[in-house]
Amino acid sequence: MTRSMTRSLGLLAIALFSALLLLAQAPTPAAPPPNPANQATLRAANGDHVITVAHQNGQTYFAADEVMAALGGSITHEGNGFKASLSNTVAAFGTDSRFGVVKDELIEMPVAPVTIDNRPFVPWQFFQGFLIRASALDVTWDPAGRVLQVHPAQTTAVAVQVSVANVQGISKVVLTLTAPADYTIVKETGAYTVRFRSGIRAPYVEQAHDDPYVAKTSFIGNDLRIQLTAPDVVGDAYRLENPFRIVLDLRKGAASGPGTPQPLTSTKPVESPGIHTIVIDPGHGGKEVGAIGPAGLMEKDATLTLCRRLAAALEAKLKTRVILTRNDDVVVPLDQRTAIANQYHADLFLSVHMNAALVKGAHGAETYFLSLDASDKLAEKAAEVENAAKNSAAPASSSDLKLMLWDLAQQEYLNESNRLAQAVQEEMNRITGIQSRGVKQAPFKVLVGATMPAALVEVAFITNPDEELKIKSDAFQATVVEALTKAVERYKIDYETRIGIAQPPPAPAAPTTTAPTAPTTTTKAATTRTGT
Amino acid sequence: MRRAVVLSLAILAIAGGCKKRALTQNLNVENKVEVRPVTLFFEGPEMLLVRETRNVALPENHGGALSIVARELIKGSANAGVPPIFPRDTVVRAAFLLPDGTAFVDLGGTTLSHGWGTGSHEELMAVYSVVQTVTTNFPEAKRVRILVNDEPAETLAGHVSLSRALAPMPVFVAR
Numbered sequence: 001m002t003r004s005m006t007r008s009l010g011l012l013a014i015a016l017f018s019a020l021l022l023l024a025q026a027p028t029p030a031a032p033p034p035n036p037a038n039q040a041t042l043r044a045a046n047g048d049h050v051i052t053v054a055h056q057n058g059q060t061y062f063a064a065d066e067v068m069a070a071l072g073g074s075i076t077h078e079g080n081g082f083k084a085s086l087s088n089t090v091a092a093f094g095t096d097s098r099f100g101v102v103k104d105e106l107i108e109m110p111v112a113p114v115t116i117d118n119r120p121f122v123p124w125q126f127f128q129g130f131l132i133r134a135s136a137l138d139v140t141w142d143p144a145g146r147v148l149q150v151h152p153a154q155t156t157a158v159a160v161q162v163s164v165a166n167v168q169g170i171s172k173v174v175l176t177l178t179a180p181a182d183y184t185i186v187k188e189t190g191a192y193t194v195r196f197r198s199g200i201r202a203p204y205v206e207q208a209h210d211d212p213y214v215a216k217t218s219f220i221g222n223d224l225r226i227q228l229t230a231p232d233v234v235g236d237a238y239r240l241e242n243p244f245r246i247v248l249d250l251r252k253g254a255a256s257g258p259g260t261p262q263p264l265t266s267t268k269p270v271e272s273p274g275i276h277t278i279v280i281d282p283g284h285g286g287k288e289v290g291a292i293g294p295a296g297l298m299e300k301d302a303t304l305t306l307c308r309r310l311a312a313a314l315e316a317k318l319k320t321r322v323i324l325t326r327n328d329d330v331v332v333p334l335d336q337r338t339a340i341a342n343q344y345h346a347d348l349f350l351s352v353h354m355n356a357a358l359v360k361g362a363h364g365a366e367t368y369f370l371s372l373d374a375s376d377k378l379a380e381k382a383a384e385v386e387n388a389a390k391n392s393a394a395p396a397s398s399s400d401l402k403l404m405l406w407d408l409a410q411q412e413y414l415n416e417s418n419r420l421a422q423a424v425q426e427e428m429n430r431i432t433g434i435q436s437r438g439v440k441q442a443p444f445k446v447l448v449g450a451t452m453p454a455a456l457v458e459v460a461f462i463t464n465p466d467e468e469l470k471i472k473s474d475a476f477q478a479t480v481v482e483a484l485t486k487a488v489e490r491y492k493i494d495y496e497t498r499i500g501i502a503q504p505p506p507a508p509a510a511p512t513t514t515a516p517t518a519p520t521t522t523t524k525a526a527t528t529r530t531g532t
Numbered sequence: 533m534r535r536a537v538v539l540s541l542a543i544l545a546i547a548g549g550c551k552k553r554a555l556t557q558n559l560n561v562e563n564k565v566e567v568r569p570v571t572l573f574f575e576g577p578e579m580l581l582v583r584e585t586r587n588v589a590l591p592e593n594h595g596g597a598l599s600i601v602a603r604e605l606i607k608g609s610a611n612a613g614v615p616p617i618f619p620r621d622t623v624v625r626a627a628f629l630l631p632d633g634t635a636f637v638d639l640g641g642t643t644l645s646h647g648w649g650t651g652s653h654e655e656l657m658a659v660y661s662v663v664q665t666v667t668t669n670f671p672e673a674k675r676v677r678i679l680v681n682d683e684p685a686e687t688l689a690g691h692v693s694l695s696r697a698l699a700p701m702p703v704f705v706a707r
Contacts, residue, residue, distance in 0.1 A: 078631035079672070080595055096595050096628035097636060098682075101697075106677075106684055288690055291651040299651065334686060353691075356651025358615045359579050368652070371701070440703070442656055445686060445693035458652055 042070050044150040051148070054121050059111050060141075061121035062148065071131075071150065075120060082113075082120045089134035093126065100126055102133050124148055132179070153179065157199040160224065162217055164209045171213040173226055173248040180244045190231045192248060194224040213250040226250075238343040240335055249343070274501050275348055275492040277321045278314055279341035281446065282307035283353035283456075286331035291356035293468035299354040300329065302462065302471050307352050309477060313485045318492065338449040348420065348488065349454035351446050354462040354471060363464050364435030367425040368456045369417035370448065371441040416453035419494065423487040424457050431483035432476070434460060453491075457484070564592045570601050573664040573705070574609045575617055575657045580706040581664055584609055598627040598670060602637050605665045617658050619643035625682065627666075633674035634697045635666045639688075640681045648689040655689040660704045667700045675699050 040062070042049040049070040052063040064084060065075040073086030081094030091107060093100035095115055100107035107129030113122040124141040131137040131150065138153040161176040175194065182197040202219035209216060215227040226248065234253030239246050282303040284290035290299025304326070311322040323344055325337040332340075341349045355366070421439045429436035437458075447454045459480055460467040470476040496502035567589050576582035588604055590597040602624040608616035622641040629635045648655075663676045675697035679685060685694045 080593075080629060081631040083631055090632065092630040092632035092634065094595075094628060094630055096626070097630075099636065099679075101630055101632055101634050101677075284690055288647060289649045290690065291654075292649055299649075334690070353652055356654045357579060358575055358617065358654060358657070359577060362579060362653070366653075442652070442691075442701075443693045443696075443698065444652070444691050445695070446691070448693055448695075456652070461653075462651065 040146040040148055042067055042148045042150070044071055046070075046072075053146075054114070054116055056114060057111075059123060060143070061114055061116075062124055062127070064113070064120040064122045064126070067127060067148070071135075073134075077118075077120075084126075084130055086131070086134040089130075091126075091130045091134070093120070093122065095120075100129065102130055105133070157201040158196070159201040159203075160196075160219075161203055162207070162224070164211050164214050164217070171211050171250040173214060173217070173250065175224065175246040177244045177246070183246065185237050185246075185248070187235075190228050192226045192228070192235060192250075194226070194246065194248075196222040196224075198222070200224075213252070236343055238339055240339055247339070273499055274496045275318075275320060275488075277323065277344055277346045278318075278348045278350070278488065279323045279325060279344065279346040280307045280311050280314070281325040281337050281341075281349065281351035283351060283446075285326050285329055288331055291354055291462050293462040293471075294465050295468055297462060297468050297472060299356075299462055302354050302459075303352050304329065306459065306477055306480060309481045310352070310484050313481050314488060317485050318489055320492075334445045335449060337446050338454070341454075342449070342451050346452050348491070349447075349450045349452055350420075350424070350484070350488070351444075351454070351456040352484075353456060353458050354460060355458040356463045357461055361464060362461045363467055364437040365425065365428045365432070365460060366437035366458045367421040367428070367439050368442050368444055368447070368458070369421045369439070369454065370414060370450075371443045413451065413453050416495070417447075417455055420453045420487075420491050421455040423491045423494070424455055424484065427483040427487035427490065428457065428459070428480070431486060432479045453495075565589050566592070570604065571665070571668050572601075572605050572609075573661045573668070574611075574614050575661070576614070576706055578706055579653065579657075581657065581661055581704055582706045584611070586610060594670065594672075595628050598629055598635060598637075598666065598673075599624060601665060601669050602627045602662065605661060606639075617654075617661050619648060629670060629673055633672060635670065635673035635676045636679060637662055637666065637676060638679040638682055644680050644688060650689045652691045655687070655691045656704060658688060659692045659694070659698065660701055663698045663700050664705060 037055070038053055039050050040053045042051045049066070051066045051070065054061045054063075064082065068075050068084055068086065071086060073084060076083050076085070078092075080096070081092055084091045084093070089102065091100050091102035093107070093113055095113050098109045098112045100109065107126055109123045109125045109129075111123060113120050113126065115121070124139060127148070127150070128139040131139055132153055136153045137150050140149050140151075141147075142149065158181045159178040163172075163174045163176070165172050165174075177200075181200070184195050184197075186193045186195060200219075200222050202224075204219070206216060206218035211229075213229055213233045215229045217227070218225050228250065230252075232253060233250050235248050235250040237246065237248045282300075284300035284303065286300070288300065290303070292298055307324055308327070311324055314320060314322045321344075323340065323346065325340050326332045337351070338349065355362070418439070425436055425439045428434060444456055447456060460471055462468050462471060493502060567587050569585050570588050570590070572584045572586060573581040574584055586604060588600060590600055606616075606618055606622050606624055608614070608618075618639075619641060621643050622639055625638040625640045627635065627637045659678065662678060666673050666676045677697040678688070678694045680688070680694075687694055
């Protein structure tokens with residue numbers, strides 16, 4: 001190589017280096033280039049990822065395999081559908097349905113997923129439904145910025161909706177939340193404050209209500225203040241699930257004096273163990289008429305008539321507090337019926353129905369308690385929560401633990417429910433003479449959620465003309481009331497004997513022994529029958 | 533300015549180099565239709581579910597077959613003496629099977645949409661006739677979730693909880 005050639009190459013290198021330097025010093029564009037229409041950014045704890053999206057009929061779909069891979073999970077094709085896996089949680093979905101399934105719960109999407117080049121594309125709501133259950137993560141989609149954001153659910157503000165309605169003299173304040181949340185309720189003079197432990201998204205700052213007991217509700221930070229119309233308004237609180245709701249029942253009561261705020265926790269007075277409060281549930285009501293007999297008798301009317309008589313008989317005979325879930329021809333949602341029983345800390349729940357069958361001549365009584373299938377699922381769910389708590393570095397939230405205890409409580413009462421159902425069926429058969437169709441188990445909605453022994457009795461077949469006539473007759477109603485009262489009394493004595501607070505009933509052939517007084521007339525003097 | 537043009541051209545070149553992904557739906561697999569016996573469950577005189585076998589033309593595709601079997605059930609028994617277990621205006625809107633073994637049967641019709649007034653026994657028979665029919669004819673279906681009008685339903689008539697997928701209960705089937 002000649003010296004002139006070397007010099008030329010050196011000059012060329014310098015020129016190239018200078019050009020590169022100039023390029024490097026060039027001002028950067030004012031904003032990054034926007035994502036192409038078929039891309040979006042997945043923003044997660046491990047960074048940003050570019051993901052493929054598709055648009056069909058105005059709906060945006062996200063490449064499920066890319067999103068799951070970016071989050072450390074996977075998608076597999078199985079049968080006619082797909083499975084998404086993350087943190088040992090599996091969700092199933094298919095292109096036929098806008099519903100997916102995770103842990104036996106539905107993931108609702110606005111439209112069904114689609115496949116594109118054999119790859120599943122899903123609406124973003126799929127990830128929202130799945131990740132909250134798999135990893136306690138929440139997902140939001142910003143269509144303007146084209147960012148799918150995944151963040152811990154705990155830091156997400158839970159949206160709260162408030163409704164206030166006065167039903168039969170009780171003002172119900174229902175707070176519907178988008179997710180379960182920890183809270184405490186504090187009673188102050190003339191107000192209740194619901195104090196959430198995590199962030200909430202309020203629907204408004206302050207709202208006045210045209211209600212006898214609730215003057216206004218206002219949000220201050222994570223507190224919801226319920227301003228009462230008078231200082232002597234008192235309340236009970238309980239919660240419902242799916243969706244998560246906090247319910248305050250407010251009514252006129254004894255004036256509470258000013259002073260230290262008191263937590264609002266329970267309607268149950270301090271009392272000894274045993275059967276003190278019984279909830280009787282007349283089936284159906286209002287527009288939910290139930291079965292109709294050939295002569296036109298409606299199940300909702302027959303159950304209400306019978307239950308009113310039964311409540312009076314139980315109060316008179318057992319001296320217990322008896323609460324009817326309805327005392328009028330009104331609709332009471334099924335989950336509210338057991339919620340009423342739970343709210344009053346009832347010791348026993350009995351739902352009364354009339355049966356219907358296609359088979360002509362169907363007759364007899366049968367008694368149900370919650371089916372094993374449903375209880376198995378509860379046990380499974382409880383075990384899942386327990387395992388998750390054990391395996392997780394983070395402690396289970398107190399909401400989770402409360403839910404677990406709630407479920408376990410239902411499981412615990414199944415054996416007692418069986419005993420109650422047996423007593424009901426045997427006494428119905430013995431006293432009314434009606435054919436016994438036995439004790440059975442079924443996943444009846446009105447029994448799910450009862451945290452006490454609970455049974456449902458089908459008194460007779462209203463679709464059978466003979467039994468419809470019987471149901472109408474005063475004499476038959478009297479024998480049914482006698483049978484059910486006897487069954488509850490029998491269960492009460494049996495239960496209280498087993499837990500050691502009562503003596504077994506005296507044996508008839510023991511004249512030399514002093515018969516112990518039956519405890520059933522000495523337990524509790526509260527005899528208020530409350531229609532709710 | 534010149535640099536900006538060069539950069540834009542480079543971006544276009546990169547974009548042009550990518551093959552545009554065709555947004556095409558999967559075509560359904562070939563639907564071979566074959567006449568096969570299916571087992572349907574109706575309420576018998578003993579007030580339990582009894583089997584009835586019927587030859588039905590079914591596609592190999594399970595999703596399609598499931599809908600047809602569910603529709604056969606809702607049609608009612610071939611025996612004129614056996615009354616239909618569901619209200620006469622009931623329709624099967626859709627049925628499908630998810631890979632975890634949950635089958636969905638979406639029902640509709642005026643009566644179910646506006647409140648079916650019937651008793652526990654009849655509702656149990658109706659719900660479990662669906663559960664039993666689906667799980668018997670499609671062994672990969674372990675549980676059945678019943679929807680009404682494409683929405684999760686609390687019950688059909690105020691008794692049997694539909695908030696979870698239901699497993700078969702042999703106690704409701706005649707031996």
